[in-house]
Amino acid sequence: MTTLQQASGPKYTRILGLGGVRGENVVTNDDVAGPIDSSDEWIRQRTGIVTRRRAGADTDVLDLSEQAARLALEDAGLTGADLDAVIVSTVTYFNQTPAAAAIIADRLGATPAAAYDISAACAGYSYGVGQADALVRSGLAKHVLVIGAEKMSDFIDPTDRSISFLLGDGAGAVVIGPSETPGIGPTIWGSDGGRASLITQTHSLPEAARTGTMPTLRQEGASVFKWAVWQMAPIALEAIKAAGLTPEDIDVFVPHQANMRIIDQMIKQLGLPESVVVGRDIADTGNTSAASIPLAIERLLREGEAKRGDIALQIGFGAGLVYAAQVVVLP
Numbered sequence: 001m002t003t004l005q006q007a008s009g010p011k012y013t014r015i016l017g018l019g020g021v022r023g024e025n026v027v028t029n030d031d032v033a034g035p036i037d038s039s040d041e042w043i044r045q046r047t048g049i050v051t052r053r054r055a056g057a058d059t060d061v062l063d064l065s066e067q068a069a070r071l072a073l074e075d076a077g078l079t080g081a082d083l084d085a086v087i088v089s090t091v092t093y094f095n096q097t098p099a100a101a102a103i104i105a106d107r108l109g110a111t112p113a114a115a116y117d118i119s120a121a122c123a124g125y126s127y128g129v130g131q132a133d134a135l136v137r138s139g140l141a142k143h144v145l146v147i148g149a150e151k152m153s154d155f156i157d158p159t160d161r162s163i164s165f166l167l168g169d170g171a172g173a174v175v176i177g178p179s180e181t182p183g184i185g186p187t188i189w190g191s192d193g194g195r196a197s198l199i200t201q202t203h204s205l206p207e208a209a210r211t212g213t214m215p216t217l218r219q220e221g222a223s224v225f226k227w228a229v230w231q232m233a234p235i236a237l238e239a240i241k242a243a244g245l246t247p248e249d250i251d252v253f254v255p256h257q258a259n260m261r262i263i264d265q266m267i268k269q270l271g272l273p274e275s276v277v278v279g280r281d282i283a284d285t286g287n288t289s290a291a292s293i294p295l296a297i298e299r300l301l302r303e304g305e306a307k308r309g310d311i312a313l314q315i316g317f318g319a320g321l322v323y324a325a326q327v328v329v330l331p
Contacts (some may be wrong), residue, residue, distance in 0.1 A: 009139030013132075014183020016143070016175045017078070021064055022285055023055035023153070023169035024118035025330065032165045035158040043165065048260020052168035052286025054153040061093040064171035065104050066148040067296075072145065072173035073108070075331065083175075084141035086115040087131060088200020089124025089290040091319070092150045093117065094205070098203035114141070120200070122256045122318025123149055123189070124290035125172065129314075130324060132176040147173040148290035149196030155201075155225030157216040163199070164217060166259070168286025172294020174331070182329075185243030188235055189324035198223050198293040228317055230263045232325075233269035236315045239325035245311070247272050252300065252312035252330065257282035257292035277306050289318065297330065306330060 028051050029040035043049055055064065065088055073079060086108075088101040101115035109258050119128040125148035132144035149171035156164035176184070181183060201215040208214050236255075240247060255263055260282055279296030288295060293314050300306035308330055315325035 001219060007139030009137050010178035010311050011137070012179040012182045013136045013176055014179035014329055016177045017072045017074070017076025017137045018172070018174045018294060018298055018301070018331050019068045019075055020172040020291070020295045021067040021071070021170060022053040022058070022295065025054045025056060027052050027054050032158065036068050036161045038161070038165070047166055047260070048280070048283055049166060049286055052166070053170060053284070055151055056170040057203065059151070061090055061149050062100055062103055062171065064151065065100060065147045065173070066107050066150065068110055068171035069104060069145055069147055072175050076175040076177075078143060078175060080105070080110040081142050083108065083110040083113045083145050085132070085135055085144045086113050086147070087128045087144065088108055088117045088147045088149060089120060089128045090117060090149050091119055091121050091124075092152060093290060110145070120213045120290070120322050120324070122258065122289045122292065123316035123320070123322045123324045125293045126187065126314060126316040126324035126326060127189060127322075129174070129184065129326060129328070130189060132189065136178060138174060143175055143177045145173060145175055147171060148292070148294055150289040150291050152287070152289060155215075155217055158217065160216060162221055163219040166287040168288045170285060170288040170291045172291045172296050172298060174294060181225040185239060185327035187225035187324055188239045188242060191194050191320050191322045193320065195227065195321045198227070198317075198321060225259070225262060227321065228258060229265040229269065232317050232323060233266050235315060235323055236266070236270055236325050239315065239327055240313060243327040245327060250276055250293055250313050250327070251310035252277045252279070252306045252313055254293050254296045254300070254314045256316045256318065257285070257296055258287055258318070286308060294307055301330065
């Protein structure tokens with residue numbers, strides 16, 4: 001009887017390097033308050049956002065992705081030729097095909113690395129980390145590049161009070177590879193498509209072609225807030241348990257940067273110790289969807305609030321509704 005062989009890889013993985021870039025333009029609350037009949041004070045109180053970063057007209061998702069990827073490769077001490085797979089998570093690359101990842105792989109000199117995009121909104125980066133961890137441990141790849149990149153400013157209605165005024169542009173990237181010690185805990189992920197209407201675009205791209213009007217985002221803020229606070233905290237705790245840890249073992253907490261009030265409430269629900277460092281990049285960068293977690297980590301490391309080797313809990317959640325969480329060792 002013929003027996004198939006299956007690939008197998010290293011027992012453990014870790015994040016080898018990280019990079020992040022933000023849109024070059026600083027957009028203040030006063031800049032966005034007029035069209036939504038609001039104020040700097042209202043926006044700060046409701047969201048914790050002071051400014052958001054947005055890219056110029058000549059910068060696209062591919063540019064942001066490439067910049068972040070090059071920084072992550074440099075941080076890892078690798079080149080594009082060392083990559084076996086490239087994963088790009090984005091909802092703002094409007095070309096259905098070819099995938100952004102294939103173009104980025106070529107720009108980085110990673111050809112013929114496997115390359116594909118994933119659409120998991122604000123959970124997309126954590127989805128990508130889970131997939132990269134599995135690819136390396138299965139033996140399908142040695143080094144995997146994961147990018148979360150968004151140009152949310154291409155997807156907004158300036159008059160929308162539900163979500164558009166929150167949004168920023170940026171990209172965060174990590175290189176994941178083999179490790180002699182555990183560096184990425186089990187990914188706890190899932191979805192609830194029955195609540196898909198809570199965060200959605202106004203119309204489809206075929207409708208946009210017929211009407212000449214680009215779709216924009218909308219959300220039911222109150223319902224999303226309740227879902228994120230009350231249902232995502234148990235997912236985060238499950239990720240901690242799956243990693244064989246307790247909340248007291250966590251050094252850094254980096255949730256999706258959706259809203260500062262959501263972050264504050266999640267901390268209370270998780271019972272994390274006061275010593276835990278919390279990512280709050282939303283205050284200056286805004287909500288960058290799939291890019292928000294790696295950008296928050298990049299800031300914490302760059303500003304010295306967190307250090308390499310710290311144990312971090314990260315959780316992404318958003319449109320779908322989808323979610324994913326894991327505990328990682330910071331690169």
